[in-house]
Amino acid sequence: MIVREAWAFRARVEREAAFRFARLAEEISAFDPDSPVPAMMRKAAEDERRHLALCEELAGGPVEGIAGSDRIAPRSLGPREAALYETVAACCITETESVATVTSLLSEDALPRVREVLHEIARDEVSHSRMGWAHLAREAGELEVGFLSRWLPSMLAGAAGSAFEPFEAEMDSPELLRHGVLPISRKRSTFVHTLREVVFPGLEQFGISTDAARAWLSERSPAAGGAGLR
């Protein structure tokens, strides 16, 4: 049950990402026509539609809807800043986390079909994360990107979903690994380590302060633990 629900949720995540990347490709090419990023985003939108079908297969059937909301940028931002906000949230944070999650799953003994699916997805997620860092690198030369600092906690909250909430014991079963799902305690530690060792240093490299983001994370995971068993 947990396994099917997890893959169904992923199917919605993939659909949400497909919509977002297709839209961002158009938005970014409007103000940065020489950027290689829009082509990467269009390719990513196609990848996500393929991932959607793979996730539906492992969920046991068709899945409707999207996981969150398509547009996530604060309304006060101008179009260029909003596109940067979404790209950082979706690619630099969420896709980077996806790479770490899938890599972590692939280091375990999953069922053969699950393994095949994870392999296919892992290959694509690497370029989805990179296109975010590519766009941020370009924009850091054009805009004052430090405005993103104060929005990082909102981005993290959306990416974490229910990961730090209390959980049922079955959500932490090592048996989940065979089905391509991380037990919740492992999911949390992967999420936290990826932020502290990849995402935060990456953002800081572009002069974006991560103080608020680090405070947000410390509140939720004093020792990378978070809330315990329900």
Added chain:
Amino acid sequence: MLFKKLFKLLVVGGAILGGATGCAAKAAGAEKKAAAPDAGTAADGGAASKDTGGGASGW
């Protein structure tokens, strides 16, 4: 170890794909930059305090 590799593969690799003009400019500190409209000066005044952002759902 894994995370160090991910940093190089994703962050460094991505910045290079972007053309790295941003990085180089940043390091030099010489590029002229436009201020982001969100430097606390939202056009809709009072609504700005209620302005919220979200995140992208992930696996």
